[in-house]
Amino acid sequence: MYEEFRLKLNIILLDDFQKELLESSILNLQTDSKLRFNNFAYSLRELSRHFLKSLAPDELINNSVWFKNETKIKNKYSRGERIKYAIQGGLEDRFLEREIMTIQELSSIKKKITDSIEILNKYTHINNNTFNISEQLVKELSNLIMNSFIEFTETITNTRKIIIKSIEDNLSAQIFEKAMCDISEDVDILATHHWMEEVHIDRFHITELNSRVIKIKAEGITEFLLQWGSDGDNRRGDGHQSNIFFPFTAYFTLQLCKNLNNSKPEILDYNIDTSSLYE
Template sequence: MVDKIELIKKLLNSDFEKNLFEASLWNLQDRKNKLRFNNFAYSIRELSRHFLYSLSPDENILKCSWYKNETDKKNGVTRAQRIKYAIQSGLDDKFVNDNLIDLEEIKEIRIEIAESIDVLNKYTHINPNSFDIEETEIEYLSNNVIKALYNFASTILQTKKQILDALDNEINEEFIQRVVYENIDEISLLSTHQSVHAIVPEQFNLKKIDSNSIYIDVEGYVEVTLQWGSNSDLKNDIGAEMHTSFPFCALIKIKIEDDIENADIEFEKFDVDVSDWYE
């Protein structure tokens, strides 16, 4: 159980979740309290609820193209929908199935996660059979609870990573080059004419996926030729040209569609650093 406890601490997202987990474990140490296991189980169940809600806020789920109200409440969100968002965010089922991961696999994973939550719920009920439990039984049951929490958290995060890795292959260097090529304005201020020879994204990573967009951080450099004067001026030696490069950084926002290549693309940020030019 100790190994899983340490792994769970690494999976939790916030200081609140980590503190709640520590407090939950302390319940098991209170040997004078006949409800110590029940308090432990209840606290862990609440931790799992906070963890899932932190990954899948209601306001994000309601904006997803795949969302539909399956409850008797206005803008209701089911547990299954919350798990779905925690795994695939706003990515459409068809896009996920066609490009990233088989939907049947995701359905099986969602069932596994739901079963882990059911295990946590099971041990929170107080009845004659779960009151003032013997020490050996507490050890056995607490191991089951910790295992369920670990399976719950790790399955969500591992599947999310699997989707992100698959999406990373879709958004390749060629795609980044094409997108960035159309958005270089800073260089136009440096000379009469400019021509871009190469866009080199040295690193790019998926920053996040929300209800309707994918965000990508990109860093790299652009290779350009700067020209002063016309082509005729160059021939008459009264113009000049220079080959150089400039670093750039960008935050690209891609609207989620069935096809990445044809998706709407916006730049949340695009900066070419030409500061060295003026030094």
């Protein structure tokens, strides 16, 4: 039971601290302490807090256009606001409803996550019905908490994946290819003249969701026509032309409009790997 729980979470947890906290939480159940179950429940509740905060840092929540400061306390963020950012980043509800899912679906997912956290919270307090309980009850309640924790983490990560994949599926590689057509400075030093013939984006994925922009990493192949010598040299046979393909990596921001297809990409960074020319 514990090994399956450990394996599932080690795939989802985000850093070594969280994984070490998971291991220590499970070790609580393998002691003879009368508090073993309480310590296990408390440790997992704390792990859920760290996991959620790592997905929803204070600064990013604060910079989201939907942020309303539900706690009314400066620099303090509600659990609901952290859940919201962990799922959808800085994207507004109306954007999600227009492009991906209804507000009702989104609310249902958030309630499912909140309910899972409430189960974790329920057993962190030491009461007569949770203190020094039987081995059988430890197993039953531990299993309940572990299933709730898995549901909590998987619902967040799976929903975010759905949102990101839906956006990626609705973006056309052509809008990024078009933005790159005039960029070829990295090839200047390779030949007397060069022309970019084609740009082919093989894959791209979203790296960050903000309120007004989406950050995207793209990878693919560019085709260049390289010319050594002048046009006159080439006519006389003293020059040379060759079509060469180079892999590239590009980073974009996509300024969000009402419709994804009308959103405009801007290039942040663009790197062409020309090392094959020297091999």
